[in-house]
Amino acid sequence: MIEFEFTEEHKLLRRSVHEFVEERIKPLADKIDKEDRIPPELLAEIGELGYFGAVVPEEYGGSGFGEIGYCIVVEELSRGSSAVAVLVGAHESLAETTILIGGNEEQKRRFLPEMAAGKKLGAYALTEPEAGSDAGSIRMRAEERGDHYVLNGTKIFITNGSIADVIVTFAVTDPTLGPRGGITGFIVEKGMPGFSVDHVEEKMGLHGCPTAALSFKDVKVPKENVLGEVGGGFKLALTVLDYGRTSLAAGCLGGMKELLEVCTQYAQQRIQFGKPIAQQQVIQFMLADMAAKIYALESMVYRAAWLFDSGKEFIREASISKLLGSEWLGEAADMAVQIHGGYGYIKEYPVERFYRDARINRLFEGTSEIQRLVIARDVLKRGGY
Numbered sequence: 001m002i003e004f005e006f007t008e009e010h011k012l013l014r015r016s017v018h019e020f021v022e023e024r025i026k027p028l029a030d031k032i033d034k035e036d037r038i039p040p041e042l043l044a045e046i047g048e049l050g051y052f053g054a055v056v057p058e059e060y061g062g063s064g065f066g067e068i069g070y071c072i073v074v075e076e077l078s079r080g081s082s083a084v085a086v087l088v089g090a091h092e093s094l095a096e097t098t099i100l101i102g103g104n105e106e107q108k109r110r111f112l113p114e115m116a117a118g119k120k121l122g123a124y125a126l127t128e129p130e131a132g133s134d135a136g137s138i139r140m141r142a143e144e145r146g147d148h149y150v151l152n153g154t155k156i157f158i159t160n161g162s163i164a165d166v167i168v169t170f171a172v173t174d175p176t177l178g179p180r181g182g183i184t185g186f187i188v189e190k191g192m193p194g195f196s197v198d199h200v201e202e203k204m205g206l207h208g209c210p211t212a213a214l215s216f217k218d219v220k221v222p223k224e225n226v227l228g229e230v231g232g233g234f235k236l237a238l239t240v241l242d243y244g245r246t247s248l249a250a251g252c253l254g255g256m257k258e259l260l261e262v263c264t265q266y267a268q269q270r271i272q273f274g275k276p277i278a279q280q281q282v283i284q285f286m287l288a289d290m291a292a293k294i295y296a297l298e299s300m301v302y303r304a305a306w307l308f309d310s311g312k313e314f315i316r317e318a319s320i321s322k323l324l325g326s327e328w329l330g331e332a333a334d335m336a337v338q339i340h341g342g343y344g345y346i347k348e349y350p351v352e353r354f355y356r357d358a359r360i361n362r363l364f365e366g367t368s369e370i371q372r373l374v375i376a377r378d379v380l381k382r383g384g385y
């Protein structure tokens with residue numbers, strides 16, 4: 001059963017984020033992409049508007065927008081710049097959420113207010129060179145020494161890793177126990193001796209949102225920075241990923257809406273054979289396919305978000321939204337380039353950037369193959385839908 005409609009607050013929030021994106025992000029999106037850098041002033045504005053704290057309850061200094069509100073923020077930001085949306089998304093869906101779910105009261109009060117205000121940026125460091133989809137095989141080691149743990153290892157592909165102040169990470173505390181029981185979550189803070197940025201990747205897209213390899217050499221992490229139960233880190237890491245999937249799909253939805261708008265305008269203006277290409281049925285069919293998938297994805301994303309906010313089971317819905325959202329965004333970006341013809345391949349047109357930026361969604365926070373495994377496991381358990 002679905003009992004859902006956007007409240008007046010949701011509608012107001014969407015209008016505010018939309019205006020901010022139109023006025024402040026869209027004019028900078030190409031510059032961000034070319035220079036591979038998001039201006040700090042823009043991030044400061046996002047902080048002032050409370051968008052860095054959408055998932056954080058008000059009692060910890062956040063905006064308390066709930067999952068629906070958070071999805072609205074990510075959807076709208078993604079219309080302007082995927083790089084900005086992913087930077088905000090990693091900070092909230094991954095770093096803040098890990099502290100919200102796994103942290104104790106003292107940790108929540110110590111870290112979340114500054115993170116929600118955008119004064120401290122977060123990252124979530126799980127992936128390692130030998131442990132991507134198979135996250136349970138991480139090797140980073142955490143050895144207990146009195147009142148602290150000593151961390152040694154390497155993390156790769158960490159969004160915001162090079163600029164983050166608060167890095168939630170996961171390490172093996174007991175190699176004899178395997179992932180369930182042997183991995184623990186930690187909060188590492190920028191400036192802790194032995195923690196350093198090894199390098200920042202050069203990527204196909206998402207320019208401006210840094211992806212870094214991080215090095216941990218004898219990093220002393222005090223016990224008060226242990227996240228949750230010792231040995232409970234793997235479960236925590238996976239739960240956080242489950243939580244983040246709906247908003248990732250919301251980002252895909254924002255990208256698709258933007259592409260449809262850009263393509264509709266272009267197709268109505270571009271004259272070939274004496275008339276706008278929008279009058280060609282083959283172009284109309286592409287626009288129709290995009291619109292149909294936007295409708296379906298919007299229904300899925302906000303249904304999953306509503307389930308989340310209502311305290312109901314949402315994991316399957318989140319996984320399905322992430323799988324289909326990321327694949328449909330890829331198809332929409334491909335169609336958008338096709339509708340633009342040769343111009344779609346030229347950097348002056350935004351579809352070129354959207355095409356590059358779209359690809360990552362099928363890879364991070366669980367590849368499409370891993371989403372299918374998660375969904376299939378559920379289907380087999382239920383004996384159907």
Ligand SMILES: Cc1cc2nc3c(=O)[nH]c(=O)nc-3n(C[C@H](O)[C@H](O)[C@H](O)COP(=O)(O)OP(=O)(O)OC[C@H]3O[C@@H](n4cnc5c(N)ncnc54)[C@H](O)[C@@H]3O)c2cc1C
Nearest residue numbers: 124125126127132133157158159211363364365366367369
């Ligand atoms: C830009 C970017 C940002 C990222 N941000 C973060 C971050 O902030 N924090 C973080 O911890 N990680 C991050 N990641 C890592 C990301 O989550 C991993 O890249 C992803 O989980 C896949 O792991 P992998 O790259 O090692 O690929 P692999 O796991 O090696 O997979 C390679 C291929 O094999 C397939 N495959 C693997 N196992 C199976 C299986 N059992 N069945 C079927 N197919 C399978 C995969 O689907 C894929 O197609 C980021 C990655 C990128 C590129």
